[in-house]
Amino acid sequence: MAIDQLLQAIPLDxxxxxxxxxxxxxxxxxxxxxxxxxxxxxMDVVNFAHGELFMLGAYVGVIVLTxxxxxxxxxxxxxxxxxxxxxxxxxxxLRPLLGRDPLTTILATFGISLVxxxxxxxxxxPVARKIQEPFSGYFTLFYLDYPWYRxxxxxxxxxxxxxxxxxxxxxxxxxxxxxxxxDRVMAQAMGIPVPxxxxxxxxxxxxxxxxxxxxxxxxxxxxxAMGVDWVLKAFIVVVVGGMGNLGGSxxxxxxxxxxxxxxxxxxSPAQAVIFSFVVLILTLLFRPTGLFVPTPK
Amino acid sequence: xxxxxxQPLITVDDIHTYYGKSHILNGVSLEVGTGEVVGxxxxxxxxxxxxxxxxxxxxxPSRGRTLLEGCAITDFPAHRIARLGIGYVPEDxxxxxxxxxxxxxxxxxxxxAVTEARKKELLDxxxxxxxxxxxxxxxxGGTLSGGEQQMLAIARAMMLxxxxxxxxxxxxxxxxRMVSQIRQIIDALHRDGVAILLVEQNVPLTLDASRxxxxxxxxxxxxxxxxxxxxxxxAVIHQYLGV
Amino acid sequence: MxxxxxxxxxxxxxxxxxxxxxxxxxxxxxxxxxxxxxLIWGLLAMSSxxxxxxxxxxxxxxxxxxxxxxxxxxxxxxxxxxxxxxMAFLFGLVAAAAVAAFVAYxxxxxxxxxxxxxTLIFSQIFYVIIFTWTELTGGENGxxxxxxxxxxxxxxxxxxxxxxxxxxxxxxxxLSYLVLRRITRSPFGMVLQSxxxxxxxxxxxxxxxxxxxxxxxxxxxxxxxxxxxxxxIQNRFAAPDFVFFLVSGEVVIFNVMxxxxxxxxxxxxxxxxxxxxxxxxxxxTEYYLIPVGLIFIAMVxxxxxxxxxxxxxxxxx
Numbered sequence: 001m002a003i004d005q006l007l008q009a010i011p012l013d014x015x016x017x018x019x020x021x022x023x024x025x026x027x028x029x030x031x032x033x034x035x036x037x038x039x040x041x042x043m044d045v046v047n048f049a050h051g052e053l054f055m056l057g058a059y060v061g062v063i064v065l066t067x068x069x070x071x072x073x074x075x076x077x078x079x080x081x082x083x084x085x086x087x088x089x090x091x092x093x094l095r096p097l098l099g100r101d102p103l104t105t106i107l108a109t110f111g112i113s114l115v116x117x118x119x120x121x122x123x124x125x126p127v128a129r130k131i132q133e134p135f136s137g138y139f140t141l142f143y144l145d146y147p148w149y150r151x152x153x154x155x156x157x158x159x160x161x162x163x164x165x166x167x168x169x170x171x172x173x174x175x176x177x178x179x180x181x182x183d184r185v186m187a188q189a190m191g192i193p194v195p196x197x198x199x200x201x202x203x204x205x206x207x208x209x210x211x212x213x214x215x216x217x218x219x220x221x222x223x224x225a226m227g228v229d230w231v232l233k234a235f236i237v238v239v240v241g242g243m244g245n246l247g248g249s250x251x252x253x254x255x256x257x258x259x260x261x262x263x264x265x266x267x268s269p270a271q272a273v274i275f276s277f278v279v280l281i282l283t284l285l286f287r288p289t290g291l292f293v294p295t296p297k
Numbered sequence: 298x299x300x301x302x303x304q305p306l307i308t309v310d311d312i313h314t315y316y317g318k319s320h321i322l323n324g325v326s327l328e329v330g331t332g333e334v335v336g337x338x339x340x341x342x343x344x345x346x347x348x349x350x351x352x353x354x355x356x357x358p359s360r361g362r363t364l365l366e367g368c369a370i371t372d373f374p375a376h377r378i379a380r381l382g383i384g385y386v387p388e389d390x391x392x393x394x395x396x397x398x399x400x401x402x403x404x405x406x407x408x409x410a411v412t413e414a415r416k417k418e419l420l421d422x423x424x425x426x427x428x429x430x431x432x433x434x435x436x437x438g439g440t441l442s443g444g445e446q447q448m449l450a451i452a453r454a455m456m457l458x459x460x461x462x463x464x465x466x467x468x469x470x471x472x473x474r475m476v477s478q479i480r481q482i483i484d485a486l487h488r489d490g491v492a493i494l495l496v497e498q499n500v501p502l503t504l505d506a507s508r509x510x511x512x513x514x515x516x517x518x519x520x521x522x523x524x525x526x527x528x529x530x531x532a533v534i535h536q537y538l539g540v
Numbered sequence: 541m542x543x544x545x546x547x548x549x550x551x552x553x554x555x556x557x558x559x560x561x562x563x564x565x566x567x568x569x570x571x572x573x574x575x576x577x578x579l580i581w582g583l584l585a586m587s588s589x590x591x592x593x594x595x596x597x598x599x600x601x602x603x604x605x606x607x608x609x610x611x612x613x614x615x616x617x618x619x620x621x622x623x624x625x626x627m628a629f630l631f632g633l634v635a636a637a638a639v640a641a642f643v644a645y646x647x648x649x650x651x652x653x654x655x656x657x658x659t660l661i662f663s664q665i666f667y668v669i670i671f672t673w674t675e676l677t678g679g680e681n682g683x684x685x686x687x688x689x690x691x692x693x694x695x696x697x698x699x700x701x702x703x704x705x706x707x708x709x710x711x712x713x714x715l716s717y718l719v720l721r722r723i724t725r726s727p728f729g730m731v732l733q734s735x736x737x738x739x740x741x742x743x744x745x746x747x748x749x750x751x752x753x754x755x756x757x758x759x760x761x762x763x764x765x766x767x768x769x770x771x772x773i774q775n776r777f778a779a780p781d782f783v784f785f786l787v788s789g790e791v792v793i794f795n796v797m798x799x800x801x802x803x804x805x806x807x808x809x810x811x812x813x814x815x816x817x818x819x820x821x822x823x824x825t826e827y828y829l830i831p832v833g834l835i836f837i838a839m840v841x842x843x844x845x846x847x848x849x850x851x852x853x854x855x856x857x
Contacts, residue, residue: 046653096841102653103598108840109798110789115833118563175427179393179404186391189353191379191403191457211843232785235657272673277665282659284650 020141020150022261026160029153031212032230034161034203035239039239042181042201044102045094046111050209050234051118051227057082057210057224059120062129072135075214079207081267086206090199099196113227120224127165131217143253153215154294160211161250164204168246233273236280255279304367306461306492307330307352307383312361314344314351321347321496323516329461334483334493336503336524337354339513345496347514351465352494355384356380365460367386380408384454388469388496390446392453394439398430401438401449405456412448426485438527444475451482456520460494480506500538502534512537559716562853564706565712567750575772576706578814579713579771586720586796587763592792593801594724595652595756601659602791603642603763604666607783609768611670614683614778629769636765637758640664644757648750650787660785667783683778686773700773709770714761720803722837723759732756793836799846808847 014123032054034160039047064074093108138145168174180197188194213222220226237256241248256276263272298458303327316321322344328372329335350356352363353376362371362388370378379385384405388523390402393401402423426433426447428472433441438449464483468476476499497503503510505525512520512533520533527534543564560579564572584606587680587833612635620627647658670677677683690704691697697814700708733750735740743749772778790813798809816835820828844852 046657059389093837093841100844101655104840104844106598106600107792108837110842111790111833111837114789114829115837118827118829121829122824151784156557164600172403175396175400175403175407178396178400182393182395183376183391186387186393187373187404189355189379189385189387190453191376191408192377192404193374195374219763232661237658239654266610267687269671270668274665277661280661281646281658284654285646 015262016049017141017144017146018261018265019147022258024150024226025155025255025261026257028212028216028228029233029237029257030253031157031160032209033234033241033249033253034246035208035212036231036234037238037241037243037246038164038208039202039205040243041245043094043178043198045105045202046102046109046204046235047202049089049113049116050109050205051229051231052113052120052217053082053086053206053215053227054207054230055120055222055224055227056085056116057213058131058162058212058217058226059124059129059213061214061217062131062222065131071132074131075211078214079211082210082213083207084202085214087199087203090202094202097198098198113147113231117224117227124224126223128221128223130221131214131219136168149218152219153219156198156215157212160208161246164208165246171208173197173200233276237275240280240283278292304331304365305329305364306333307494308362309348309352309366310362310364312346312348312351312358312363314356314358316356317326317349321516322351324361325513325516326361327511327518327519329492329494330429332462332487332490332492333509334487334495334507336507336510337494337496337513338500338503338510338534340538341498342512344516345513346465349385349387349465349494349496352378352463353383355385365502374416379405379457382457382460384459386447386450386454386459386464386467388427388465390443390450392438392441392446392449395424397435398438398441398449401433401453402456404451407453408457411458419458420442420458423455426455426482427452444471444478446470447475447479448482454484455491457489462486463494463496465496465497466497466507469500476502500534544822546689552752559712560581560710561660561707562825564703569702572702572706574814574818576702576774577711578807579706579709580767580774580809581791581794581810581814583713583716583770584767585761585762585791585798585806585810586717586803587767588791589718589803589806590724590732590763591756592758592795593803593805594729594736595732595753596739597753598649598656598792599659599757600656600663600759600785600792601647602760602789603661603783603785603787604643604659604663605640605764606768606787606791607663607666607670607780608639609633609777610636610767610772610782611677611683611766612765613769613772616685617685617688617701623686625688625691625773626693628688628773629766632769633762633770636768637762640758640761640765642698643756643761648757650752656743660788663783663785663788667780667785671780672781676853678778681751682777682781684777687773687776705774709774712766712770717803720763724803728752728755728766781803795846796844797836797839797846798846799850802846802848805846805848822848 001114002237032050036047036050041046060078060081062076064077065071089112094105096105097108133149135149137148139148168177176187176192176197178195179190179192184194237249237252240256241252257281259275259279260272263275307329309325311324311326313320313324313341316435325344326347337348339345347356351358354370354373358371362369364370365383369380374392393404403422418536429442429445430449430452438446441449451467467479471479482504483495488491493505495503504527507524510522510524510527511518514537522533544580548753563575571834584602587600588602591599609632611634616631617623643659643662647694649663650658671679689697689699690708731742731747735749735752735810794809794813795806796809797812798807799805813832816832817828820831824830
């Protein structure tokens with residue numbers, strides 16, 4: 001009886017729409033988080049400025065798009081520019097901290113995030129900019145016109161993550177990166193230029209954040225504070241998925257995003273965040289190595 | 298001593314190394330000639346491993362110099378020293394456990410200077426040395442047995458086409474059959490013209506494999522002799538190593 | 541501490557205290573309240589130093605304790621009529637202590653960056669609750685209320701002037717400093733420092749490390765709540781921004797700038813930061829965080845002991 005009522009209380013059509021929304025949001029989040037987890041797992045750097053790299057990527061996208069009118073060019077240029085910026089940040093601010101307590105990297109990247117966020121506010125002003133999606137077009141999902149672009153973002157995010165995986169798995173640099181993760185000292189003794197590898201990893205992570213910023217721009221508009229929510233969410237994902245575990249981060253991204261999507265059927269999206277907070281805390285208490293890691297490495 | 302060759306491959310010149318405040322190396326000097334096998338003996342904790350790490354650039358000496366073919370490499374980062382031709386096989390092997398055997402080898406093999414043909418040649422040579430590695434090339438390094446990991450560590454160092462390999466206690470914890478295999482590998486490397494600086498606890502093996510031997514005590518070299526002399530006169534060995 | 545150093549310390553303490561007491565009599569109104577504000581932020585920074593500097597736990601969640609202190613005081617000041625100073629303290633401290641107990645229980649099971657991230661996430665939970673629970677908290681707009689009078693029931697009741705408010709804040713902050721200093725030098729404080737140096741060994745000797753950490757977080761949260769109450773009384777305003785994690789980040793910045801593990805350092809750091817903000821916002825307006833952030837990054841890299849540690853070393857040279 002009670003179950004019957006409960007089942008009737010769940011709106012099936014909304015549930016399905018939110019499933020699609022959740023997967024789309026989850027793929028973008030996965031793109032942000034895989035950059036973060038790469039940096040975290042390999043370098044022990046908690047990158048507080050990741051959200052700001054996401055935001056600056058979106059702004060570079062806006063600039064290139066305004067100048068050329070080509071969305072895909074904007075995507076590529078933003079990725080490259082922010083990857084270079086990331087390399088610069090790493091060389092100037094993080095390399096000197098190598099070998100110190102990982103907590104000092106939180107402090108440094110927190111400072112960087114303040115600087116970048118306020119730089120964006122100064123440079124671009126408080127009014128949100130709009131990125132025009134490269135194509136419009138809808139298909140019908142129940143009573144909604146669902147934009148194709150959202151599905152394309154999800155696929156593109158998956159493609160970028162897939163490319164990263166192939167690169168890590170088979171490329172020479174990928175092997176260097178994985179060797180550095182496992183044993184930094186021995187990697188050096190094998191002739192792997194570890195400082196450069198670390199810089200490259202930071203640059204790759206930054207580039208991925210920028211790419212997600214451009215892809216996500218058309219959905220919400222670009223402003224200087226857009227990175228803050230993402231970096232918090234990405235932190236949750238990285239911890240829930242298991243530090244430095246790429247597959248785990250992706251699974252956790254989709255899990256968290258679905259959870260928030262479903263929750264926002266009943267509560268406001270601002271409050272839905274609390275659900276992912278609770279997941280994080282439960283994970284930390286009961287499975288500190290991450291939900292999606294079978295055994296600690 | 299007139300036994301040292303005129304142009305040494307490696308020269309360690311009066312190095313002092315600290316870990317925090319404890320003085321680990323207290324003026325170590327030694328030389329290894331081109332293609333020469335040299336043993337480094339001493340009790341536990343006298344600084345043999347630290348000497349190797351200092352040569353490799355993994356530990357910075359506070360005083361003294363290390364030279365490769367007459368050029369100072371003291372301040373070079375470890376990865377440059379490795380690329381100059383010094384292979385390092387550490388005490389605990391330090392295999393990249395999550396990388397496959399093949400990927401472990403590629404960490405040293407994938408260098409810009411190496412052509413595809415040369416890569417294949419090097420791999421073939423290593424696989425001929427260690428047929429076991431060829432069988433397990435796609436297996437994760439961490440799943441190998443201790444002896445197999447030792448083989449992989451040596452093979453990995455060989456990928457750098459080194460002029461010298463620093464071998465830190467290669468026989469530690471291995472079964473006798475594996476120990477004799479290590480002995481054969483040292484000989485084979487020697488025949489190839491690769492110099493070896495061998496740190497060992499196994500005195501007979503070291504005396505047998507090396508041409509010259511240094512004996513360390515309390516962070517400094519106390520004795521230096523031809524291995525052949527020590528083989529007939531074990532008083533010195535007794536004095537420093539108590540065996 | 542040798543007798544000479546002890547005399548030197550208390551002489552220095554008295555001189556600084558005397559200067560701070562005299563300051564409102566000579567300073568113009570703007571700088572008077574600026575100084576009061578430095579003391580309040582300094583207390584908040586000092587409370588977090590108990591964790592960062594003495595126990596080796598970097599909290600990124602102090603905004604929660606501070607904010608709950610503000611909102612607790614706000615509740616008391618809105619509900620009591622006329623607004624009662626001591627009810628504000630009671631409500632603010634109880635609210636902060638309750639939150640601190642909750643956060644402490646869960647977060648102390650984790651270490652290092654995991655502790656930092658957990659405290660950050662907890663503070664965000666309270667931020668979201670306060671931000672979205674508009675009926676109770678005023679949501680984004682926050683709450684405004686009247687300042688209570690300085691009163692001792694049955695004895696006297698006078699409205700605060702900017703001088704008496706400064707002295708009142710100074711008295712609370714000085715007392716808190718002395719209590720915190722006593723705590724860090726007590727056997728309890730020694731255990732905290734030994735946790736910082738080597739947690740495993742401290743546990744092996746037989747100390748219940750988790751319980752010590754819980755008490756440390758609660759004490760720290762209590763003093764942060766106290767700072768929140770003072771802030772509420774000074775500014776007569778509560779807003780969700782004070783619970784946002786950026787405030788926690790600023791508190792960590794105060795600590796790093798001033799020098800962790802010194803109690804005085806964080807106050808120096810707060811003063812330095814607020815002065816930088818004041819100075820730079822004249823040229824950069826609201827973008828002052830660009831130069832201040834750059835200075836902070838440089839200090840993390842080149843001056844990890846902070847201003848106080850740096851001064852101490854140059855004096856010893």
